[in-house]
Amino acid sequence: MTQALATFNNHAIVAATVVYALALLAHAAEWAAARQLPVDNTVGERELLRVGAAAGAGSSVADDAGADGPGEVLERSDRFGRTGLALTVLGALIAAVGVVCRGLAAARVPWGSMYEFAITGSLAVAVAYLFLVRRYAVRWLGLLVTGFLVTVLGIAVLVLYRPVTPLVPALHSYWLVIHVSAAAIAGGAFTVGALVSVLYLARIRLEAKAAAAPKAPRTGFLWRAPSAAAIDRIAYRVHAFAFPLWTFAVLCGAIWAQYAWGRFWGWDPKEVWAFITWVVYAAYLHARATAGWQGRAAAYVALLGYATFLFNFVGINLFGSGLHSYSGM
Amino acid sequence: MRQLSETHLDAEAEAEAATTARPSTGPPLASALRPAEFARWTWRQLTSMRTALILLFMLALAAIPGSLIPQTAVDPSAVFAFRNRHPSLAPVLDRLGLFAVYTSVIFSAIYLLLMLSLVGCIVPRLRVYWRSAHARPPNAPRNLSRLSAYRRWETAEPTPVVVERAAALLRQQRRRTELYPAADGVVVSAEKGYLREAGNLLFHLALLVVLVGVAVTHLYGFKGSASVITGDGFSNTLIQYDDFSPGARFQPSNLAPFSFTVKNFHVDWQRTGPGRGTPIKFDAQLSVTDRPGATPYDYDLQVNSPLVVDGTSVFLVGHGYAPDVTVRDGAGNVAYSGPVIFLPQDGSFVSFGVIKVPDSVPTQLGFEGYFFPTGALGPHSQPYSAFPGADNPVLSLIGYRGNLGLDAGAPQSVFVLNKARLHQITGAGGRPRPLLLRPGQTRALGNGGGSIRFNGYSQWVRLQISRSPAKVVPLTGVLLAIGGLLGSLFIRPRRTWVRVRGEGGRTVVEVAGLDRVSGGDPASHVADLASKLRPPEHRPLEPVLQEAQQ
Ligand code: HEM
Numbered sequence: 001m002t003q004a005l006a007t008f009n010n011h012a013i014v015a016a017t018v019v020y021a022l023a024l025l026a027h028a029a030e031w032a033a034a035r036q037l038p039v040d041n042t043v044g045e046r047e048l049l050r051v052g053a054a055a056g057a058g059s060s061v062a063d064d065a066g067a068d069g070p071g072e073v074l075e076r077s078d079r080f081g082r083t084g085l086a087l088t089v090l091g092a093l094i095a096a097v098g099v100v101c102r103g104l105a106a107a108r109v110p111w112g113s114m115y116e117f118a119i120t121g122s123l124a125v126a127v128a129y130l131f132l133v134r135r136y137a138v139r140w141l142g143l144l145v146t147g148f149l150v151t152v153l154g155i156a157v158l159v160l161y162r163p164v165t166p167l168v169p170a171l172h173s174y175w176l177v178i179h180v181s182a183a184a185i186a187g188g189a190f191t192v193g194a195l196v197s198v199l200y201l202a203r204i205r206l207e208a209k210a211a212a213a214p215k216a217p218r219t220g221f222l223w224r225a226p227s228a229a230a231i232d233r234i235a236y237r238v239h240a241f242a243f244p245l246w247t248f249a250v251l252c253g254a255i256w257a258q259y260a261w262g263r264f265w266g267w268d269p270k271e272v273w274a275f276i277t278w279v280v281y282a283a284y285l286h287a288r289a290t291a292g293w294q295g296r297a298a299a300y301v302a303l304l305g306y307a308t309f310l311f312n313f314v315g316i317n318l319f320g321s322g323l324h325s326y327s328g329m
Numbered sequence: 330m331r332q333l334s335e336t337h338l339d340a341e342a343e344a345e346a347a348t349t350a351r352p353s354t355g356p357p358l359a360s361a362l363r364p365a366e367f368a369r370w371t372w373r374q375l376t377s378m379r380t381a382l383i384l385l386f387m388l389a390l391a392a393i394p395g396s397l398i399p400q401t402a403v404d405p406s407a408v409f410a411f412r413n414r415h416p417s418l419a420p421v422l423d424r425l426g427l428f429a430v431y432t433s434v435i436f437s438a439i440y441l442l443l444m445l446s447l448v449g450c451i452v453p454r455l456r457v458y459w460r461s462a463h464a465r466p467p468n469a470p471r472n473l474s475r476l477s478a479y480r481r482w483e484t485a486e487p488t489p490v491v492v493e494r495a496a497a498l499l500r501q502q503r504r505r506t507e508l509y510p511a512a513d514g515v516v517v518s519a520e521k522g523y524l525r526e527a528g529n530l531l532f533h534l535a536l537l538v539v540l541v542g543v544a545v546t547h548l549y550g551f552k553g554s555a556s557v558i559t560g561d562g563f564s565n566t567l568i569q570y571d572d573f574s575p576g577a578r579f580q581p582s583n584l585a586p587f588s589f590t591v592k593n594f595h596v597d598w599q600r601t602g603p604g605r606g607t608p609i610k611f612d613a614q615l616s617v618t619d620r621p622g623a624t625p626y627d628y629d630l631q632v633n634s635p636l637v638v639d640g641t642s643v644f645l646v647g648h649g650y651a652p653d654v655t656v657r658d659g660a661g662n663v664a665y666s667g668p669v670i671f672l673p674q675d676g677s678f679v680s681f682g683v684i685k686v687p688d689s690v691p692t693q694l695g696f697e698g699y700f701f702p703t704g705a706l707g708p709h710s711q712p713y714s715a716f717p718g719a720d721n722p723v724l725s726l727i728g729y730r731g732n733l734g735l736d737a738g739a740p741q742s743v744f745v746l747n748k749a750r751l752h753q754i755t756g757a758g759g760r761p762r763p764l765l766l767r768p769g770q771t772r773a774l775g776n777g778g779g780s781i782r783f784n785g786y787s788q789w790v791r792l793q794i795s796r797s798p799a800k801v802v803p804l805t806g807v808l809l810a811i812g813g814l815l816g817s818l819f820i821r822p823r824r825t826w827v828r829v830r831g832e833g834g835r836t837v838v839e840v841a842g843l844d845r846v847s848g849g850d851p852a853s854h855v856a857d858l859a860s861k862l863r864p865p866e867h868r869p870l871e872p873v874l875q876e877a878q879q
Pocket of ligand 1 (some may be wrong): 135281285286288289376377378379381385443444446447448450451513528529532533536814817818846
């Protein structure tokens with residue numbers, strides 16, 4: 001039974017990787033399809049969509065959009081985008097089944113090794129993204145998110161895979177379950193936040209260029225994303241969601257450490273980096289309210305925070321010693 | 330005055346007026362104007378948002394070395410090994426305090442400055458917040474149409490009807506609402522989200538609570554550890570500890586007078602599959618006496634489930650094997666008998682240990698060597714342990730005769746044999762002669778007499794014993810901080826104005842909104858409000874706002 005579940009988990013994760021890869025292709029096609037189509041400098045995109053091929057916008061379509069008018073082009077791009085989203089949902093469902101099977105096979109929560117971190121963490125990223133799509137219509141993140149998911153799951157399947165092993169006794173704790181769940185969800189949100197920040201930086205560069213050359217045609221998918229200010233707002237919301245959760249995750253970790261090792265906080269390398277991540281994201285929230293640090297600088301601080309977060313999960317698990325090095329590597 | 334206006338993103342001067350009020354700082358020495366000015370300038374710098382930001386970065390940066398260089402307080406043996414590996418680097422790191430980063434002057438200075446900055450930042454804001462607790466929403470700016478979230482329409486409805494509806498709607502949304510007379514009409518002014526600032530202040534104050542709580546816990550608590558062989562007892566007095574680090578204010582006389590015996594210890598090992606050899610469960614059966622004379626009771630001590638007596642907690646943090654030997658000296662007398670703690674070297678639980686027999690005659694005896702819980706021979710007939718469980722215990726020792734050097738006065742580790750005045754017991758032809766023993770076997774020690782018998786093994790447990798008084802203080806602090814944070818991040822202070830005036834027989838309605846923090850979406854709020862305020866026949870014309878969709 002255990003063996004069957006473990007095997008099923010592997011198949012599910014591989015299948016999810018393939019489905020995510022298809023989603024990635026669909027989103028790439030979405031970007032490519034509308035690549036040549038300029039965004040009207042004055043009319044909002046939604047109007048453009050609604051008005052479709054009707055007057056005005058039609059005259060500015062580039063020649064090699066072929067026989068199709070902008071309406072059809074947008075239509076096609078949108079279809080690709082919807083396909084990508086649907087595939088992402090499917091991939092996440094399959095991955096969720098895989099993660100659950102892994103947990104059942106091991107008869108415990110699935111985060112005892114780097115492989116399990118990767119599959120559980122990437123599921124958190126997918127869920128965070130899909131939630132945001134529902135809430136704030138952030139499908140323009142699809143290409144980056146699916147790219148990330150394919151990369152992480154690909155590495156998980158090809159490099160990190162380890163057979164199921166039991167947890168050492170120090171890891172048997174309710175606090176650990178809460179701690180890691182909160183950390184995984186916060187991590188998913190931090191990941192999405194970092195991707196949004198990357199897009200923000202790209203978009204603000206684009207807008208700065210456009211400001212220098214207001215007449216230049218605004219082509220490329222990035223112009224179809226919301227304005228830099230709107231992206232920034234979403235970045236803030238995602239981080240504002242993740243930061244308290246991370247604080248809570250660190251707290252639960254401390255309580256667990258108290259039960260397992262008789263101390264709340266021992267400056268173990270993992271604890272150090274959890275602290276550093278916390279401080280840097282606190283700095284991000286501060287930067288947004290500090291003159292001269294808003295916008296681009298704050299986005300870089302968010303990316304720095306994400307780098308410290310990744311280092312904790314990759315760097316410390318690989319090179320670290322200490323009580324937390326149970327990564328199975 | 331200046332730097333606090335940085336703390337809020339919107340530049341609505343009027344809105345800031347309250348927040349920017351700062352008490353004058355610096356010493357009241359009129360005669361020493363320049364030092365006073367300097368002090369004031371320094372204070373203002375210290376309590377500015379930019380300084381807080383830089384200090385946060387410095388704190389993160391200063392924490393890094395502690396994760397890369399072993400720390401004395403975390404893992405003393407790793408520091409020891411590091412010093413041996415890098416004999417020239419170690420003194421430099423020592424001088425920089427890098428083996429104790431989190432108690433170093435630099436690290437402490439950064440967080441203390443941060444806390445000082447925090448106090449300097451919070452106290453004036455607390456005062457301002459207190460004063461604004463009953464503030465009424467302010468009147469509208471003259472030109473509402475300059476705000477980005479803005480709607481305007483005309484209607485045939487009379488002014489008072491629209492005013493009435495707007496006020497009712499805003500009150501229903503639980504906004505503080507105030508009416509102001511205006512030229513030809515009325516301004517309905519509403520505000521919501523006063524608790525955001527409270528949340529922010531609570532968060533920052535709670536950080537102080539955490540810090541103070543941690544400090545108290547450390548000052549009045551202690552942490553120590555002891556290794557106890559099964560069958561032996563432990564009573565909570567200083568001499569029974571292997572190591573003991575008290576807080577500065579801890580009195581050894583405060584040690585709770587409990588004691589316990591470790592009756593038994595048991596490990597379940599994973600025996601099959603890829604995880605073979607990992608421990609699944611440890612538990613130690615204790616018989617505990619809370620205070621002298623009390624009735625003993627049994628306690629099943631497990632990882633993640635400490636024993637707590639009078640606020641002192643006992644944690645099971647490690648375990649190992651203690652081979653039980655009997656040593657006879659040259660005269661044939663028993664010079665030592667009993668279990669000796671061996672230290673596990675890796676996951677296979679091959680364990681290293683030293684047996685010192687000072688009481689043997691004519692010379693003292695010493696042994697060092699390894700215990701293999703499941704002894705096996707490798708391809709070059711080197712012994713190793715095939716499994717951490719004691720399936721086939723083998724003891725491999727090298728014996729020494731001579732002087733153990735115990736009388737030299739210098740304290741000796743029980744895990745190090747001082748071989749300066751010892752010579753190895755060799756076999757025929759002077760070759761080294763490891764003594765391989767299985768349980769029940771005895772080996773003679775050759776010339777000079779004596780023997781060693783391997784009786785069997787016991788297990789020992791490593792216990793961490795600590796007391797963290799007032800730990801609810803930092804815990805409460807963190808919970809308050811999270812609560813404050815949620816309020817601060819998710820409550821969005823927002824001002825809304827509805828200006829209604831008559832103009833040429835028609836009624837002109839203007840709605841505008843302003844967020845006092847970034848990240849919100851006042852436009853969709855205004856759009857929503859507008860659609861509710863307009864009489865039904867106007868609604869279908871409402872275009873979908875792009876902003877509202879994002
Ligand atoms: C111990 C170090 C500090 C940490 C970890 C920290 C953390 C944070 C966090 C996470 C936020 C965003 C959440 C919120 O708005 O409440 C924040 C906001 C804020 N902090 Fe701090 N802070 C620290 C010190 C300070 C200091 C020294 C000041 C004074 C200069 C300060 C002033 C502020 C202000 C004014 C805000 C509100 C920003 C806004 O309007 O969005 N903080 N802080």
